[in-house]
Amino acid sequence: MNENRFLHRLVLITGTTSGIGAALTDLYLKKGARVIAVNRAGAVPAKQNLVAYQADVREGEQVHDLFDWLSKKALYPDLFILNAGIHRVDNGEIFAYRDFEDVMDTNLNAVLRFVAEGLALKREGRRTFVAVSSTSNILPNPHCLGYYISKLGLTKSFEVFREKHRSNGFEFKTLILGPIRTKMLGVGPMASPLQTFVRDAISVPAEEAAGAIVRFIESNKPVFNYTFKSHAVFHLARLVKTLIPKIYTGSLPTARK
Numbered sequence: 212m213n214e215n216r217f218l219h220r221l222v223l224i225t226g227t228t229s230g231i232g233a234a235l236t237d238l239y240l241k242k243g244a245r246v247i248a249v250n251r252a253g254a255v256p257a258k259q260n261l262v263a264y265q266a267d268v269r270e271g272e273q274v275h276d277l278f279d280w281l282s283k284k285a286l287y288p289d290l291f292i293l294n295a296g297i298h299r300v301d302n303g304e305i306f307a308y309r310d311f312e313d314v315m316d317t318n319l320n321a322v323l324r325f326v327a328e329g330l331a332l333k334r335e336g337r338r339t340f341v342a343v344s345s346t347s348n349i350l351p352n353p354h355c356l357g358y359y360i361s362k363l364g365l366t367k368s369f370e371v372f373r374e375k376h377r378s379n380g381f382e383f384k385t386l387i388l389g390p391i392r393t394k395m396l397g398v399g400p401m402a403s404p405l406q407t408f409v410r411d412a413i414s415v416p417a418e419e420a421a422g423a424i425v426r427f428i429e430s431n432k433p434v435f436n437y438t439f440k441s442h443a444v445f446h447l448a449r450l451v452k453t454l455i456p457k458i459y460t461g462s463l464p465t466a467r468k
């Protein structure tokens with residue numbers, strides 16, 4: 212990869228206080244790009260080439276103000292990494308609509324709003340939008356209905372956008388992530404200790420995932436299945452390596468009855 216290309220990049224990333232968004236922010240800065248970090252906490256440690264912008268992605272007005280501010284400052288991102296997302300158990304004992312709605316607003320509606328505002332930015336040139344989807348859109352968890360539907364909706368919307376904008380310089384890329392070790396990894400109260408144990412064992416650290424994610428974004432591949440396809444053997448090796456000492460010491464967790 213030609214590293215000089217990053218010097219001309221202005222990257223907007225949502226959800227940068229932790230996990231994948233934080234790791235991608237650090238990596239793009241390290242490569243010399245300028246980053247606009249959108250997060251609801253506002254404060255992020257000051258760094259060269261980093262501008263923090265406080266916004267809750269669920270709030271349409273705040274997102275609209277962000278794009279107004281970008282236009283006024285003549286800051287035109289060429290890459291939008293729409294990463295902010297939440298994971299909730301919304302269909303446990305009862306169906307919790309508020310949680311479902313929150314997940315849909317954050318994971319799907321907000322991303323579509325960013326796409327609409329990003330496409331409307333008045334300027335020439337190429338623009339890339341990246342959706343952060345999940346293997347849950349293929350392997351749904353019945354307790355996390357909103358998460359499944361939002362990630363499926365995201366994947367399908369980006370398929371449609373990709374087809375529609377094929378010839379006009381707008382790129383739509385979809386990352387389909389498997390388990391990555393971040394705050395998001397909580398498998399929820401429904402998970403047995405064994406499930407949690409296996410998931411922790413097969414997850415990769417966010418910093419490691421960030422490298423592969425940036426390589427994908429800079430490639431001309433439209434969709435990237437991170438973990439299940441490209442890392443199946445790696446995960447198996449990690450699982451065996453974690454299991455063997457636990458078997459010897461008898462510290463394997465048992466499934467909840």
Ligand SMILES: NC(=O)c1ccc[n+]([C@@H]2O[C@H](COP(=O)([O-])OP(=O)(O)OC[C@H]3O[C@@H](n4cnc5c(N)ncnc54)[C@H](OP(=O)(O)O)[C@@H]3O)[C@@H](O)[C@H]2O)c1
Binds near residue numbers: 228266268295346394
């Ligand atoms: N980790 C995984 O295994 C995995 C697997 C598949 C897909 N993904 C996807 O990857 C993305 C990043 O997840 P992660 O694992 O890095 O999770 P994370 O550590 O929980 O980070 C999520 C980020 O999104 C931000 N965010 C949430 N709601 C927001 C809102 N309304 N407005 C602005 N920012 C908001 C959070 O900020 P606050 O600190 O303010 O909450 C946080 O910075 C998500 O879209 C997730 O669905 C993750």
